[in-house]
Amino acid sequence: MLDLNSRCPDGPIETAWDRHRQSIKLVNPANKRKYTVIVVGTGLAGASASATLAELGYNVKAFTFHDSPRRAHSIAAQGGINAAKNYQNDGDSVYRLFYDTVKGGDFRSREQNVYRLAQVSVDIIDHCVAQGVPFAREYGGLLANRSFGGALVSRTFYAAGQTGQQLLLGAYSALSKEINSGKVKMHNRSELLDIVKIDGHAKGIVTRDLVTGEVTSHAADAVVLATGGYGNAFFLSTNARGCNVTATWRAYKRGAGFANPCFTQIHPTCIPVMGDHQSKLTLMSESLRNDGRVWVPKKAGDFRKARDIPENERDYYLERIYPTFGNLVPRDVASRSAKKMIDKGHSVVQGGSGVYLDFADAIKRLGKDAIAEKYGNLFDMYKQITGDNPYETAMKIYPASHYTMGGLWVDYNLMTNVPGLYAIGEANFSDHGANRLGASALMQGLADGYFVLPYTIGDYLAPQPHGFDDTSHPAFAEAEAQVKAKTDKLLSVGGKKSADHFHKKLGKLIWEECGMARTEPGLKSALERLPAIREEFWSQVSVPGSGAALNQQLEKAGRVADFLEFGEIMLRDALTRNESCGGHFREESQTPEGEALRDDENFQHGAVWEYAGEGKPSIRNEEALEFKYVLPSQRSYK
Amino acid sequence: MNITLKVWRQAGPKDAGKFETYQHDGIVEEMSFLEMLDVFNEKLLEAGTEPIAFEHDCREGICGSCGCMVNGRAHGPKDGATLCQVHMRSYKDGDTITLEPFRAKAFPILKDLVVDRSAFDSIIQAGGYISVRTGAAQDANMRPVEKAIADEAFDAATCIGCGACVASCPNGSASLFTSAKIAHLNMLPQGEPEKYKRATAMVTAMDDAMFGACSNHEECEATCPKGIGVEYISQMNKNLIWGELFEHDS
Ligand SMILES: Cc1cc2nc3c(=O)[nH]c(=O)nc-3n(C[C@H](O)[C@H](O)[C@H](O)COP(=O)(O)OP(=O)(O)OC[C@H]3O[C@@H](n4cnc5c(N)ncnc54)[C@H](O)[C@@H]3O)c2cc1C
Ligand code: FES
16 A cells, blocks of 8 residues: 555645645755755756756756757647736636636646645746746737636736747756756756665666666655656657656656556647658647637538538537637547547548638638737648648647646655655646646646745755765665666567557557547457557567667667556556546546536545556555535536 | 668767668658658668667657758758658659758767757856746736837747757857847846846857857858847847956946
């Protein structure tokens, strides 16, 4: 059994975080420089945490497998970041952001964590502006906002369609400042391959230098994982190609609980799949649903050009079914609705799947220039990929894997159940429950990194002896030996197929049986088919070259091997959770109108998977959830 | 369609490297350029040979990982696009495509088409930031910023750090990269206090990292996938001069 004490403060939620900060242990400023913290991952969460820890005086060793922190997948976030600033005076508040997020997550997240997230959201915007992040502004010089799904207020801050880029460059600049000051030692092109525990505490990591192949141990007083999500379990996703589960999976194998792996988000507006060679799917930001209208032809199998289909033969199904939220329903609802239309034969892509996202009305209403100013880069991107011009014809879109709400289990301090091991950003499971609202991942990553972890980590460090730096401990040698053995094994298979070949097979299986709709027979059959893919991988994969040099196939194969193991708990989690909630839709559990039907009596909890040893089935633990402020109700966006 | 690929193959940083020529058939128009390479690498893998190493990640033109010289042009034939945004519909049956790494003194080759661009990081570390501590900021709307200035700062900030400017410059200069970051920060009121110090420190770091000097060839602007313009370079030079005067004054 895992110790799943959330350590959430009791008492009124409005003051919980303040009281918590008062009560946690502080590290004496003179002692901070005697502690060293390892931060793995330098995306929004990791870069912001590294910079802030260093500013506070800690020594930081930061790691990324990328050639520079600026390449992290966070760079690709398009639409925006939420904050309860209420600059639009449209009735927003910390409480409303909290309420929207708990409801949007379909009552599967912790109230206290979410409330804190909403509280610090306002500080993030202040800080980023001070760093020079060039957010969009109004003519009066004040910050501009747009709306995102699942909210009836305009609270999303943005920088054209490149918000993630600008926020990451901000965090990267803060990190660079601390590298320059000597407080952060940056290790680029270094991949974490194991976590080292000593007397039950996380005290270091083992990495492989991706240029020289050297396997090295690094010791520290605490370890923070900020390694992003596992959306690439589906192979095709909007995630960057390098995104992977390796770091969190290795942490899991060292005893950290993995929470809600089946909570994955399928984003409704991506460019549809266009052939077997496709290597990734491109997101068209949710912000487009501010002005774009989603529709399909009323008649199934109608493949006339969009402009040739008259108004009265179109079904604007989101506006029809959800008149209150219309095109701005949350992602899970929008994705499932698209799937339903396709299943009924209303696809607009011949031989494939897609629905229309149409800007004709918005262009008529606001003019082409206004639309270009808001979405120009997205329209250009769409045209580059498809050859179609969205100013002239409706976009074709379809849902794709995008984000993972599941991740390492963490308590209120963002510490996993392994003392001294923390998880922040998309790598943890903390704030989004069963469905994340748009523009809330950037908010969470930066909240964790700038404003939460740098303080809560003191609570762990203060009573610990400082300056742990002993990589001669046998635990390091053991971990290094395991890493080398795995590398050698991959190099010696001598098969004929690429790692991608198996990744695609896995992705197809997961997409079909554990994607937008899941059933008991489907999940059971997937669980039966998965081991065969794994075995085939280990007998057929081709990894030429050497382990002592830059070897991209070796990197890829190692990551795929972990995904092949991870797939198992994803499927088992989906199978055990015999209810629908948020992005997890079990066909057996739906309302008469076909909406997700929760089963609060049996599933109002986080499911936390515990490693039981090689070849043994993982153990499912539960963390019960309590709702005192936002009472669980059937989510309705009608 | 069928194409001939002429690719720079280099086993490691110390290897001499040479061009290899391959035939690649069965390419379809909808494939992206990088997917074309993926498919070719699968063939090499099936034959048990090492695939062509090339960098990529987001595959949508924002991370700055991808890029090499394609028939002598950084990122290939399309204006305003990174290599991952090029599709095979830009080519026709029978074409020959020559692939070479970004070459510059400051970008050592690591393998095949992969180069080490960490010299860019060192320039940012020298001063590409506003020195503000987490938690020290005032309310974001306390200081309005004129929309035109905010928009221009954003344009300068859209650089993806791919290195095409350096690879295209006959001198291997990083002036476009460096000046765009200086412009982004120096234009904003928040960046004002460190304006001159920033420009001097970043330019010094650029010189230390073995990048060449700018002699106004403007090849950088012509190949920048984000359309960043050389006007930032003259702004940077002005900042430097003012910085020097300022220093002597005080
Ligand atoms: C196309 C797209 C658009 C999006 N748009 C939005 C949006 O508009 N608004 C929003 O709120 N959210 C958006 N998201 C989600 C959001 O971008 C991500 O959830 C968030 O950026 C994740 O940040 P992170 O710091 O947790 O991880 P990442 O940015 O993924 O960083 C992970 C880091 O970990 C490193 N790493 C991983 N594994 C290892 C290892 N084994 N060893 C060493 N280093 C490792 C990587 O190198 C990287 O530095 C979008 C996502 C996508 C895919
Ligand atoms: S792969 Fe990211 S810019 Fe090309």
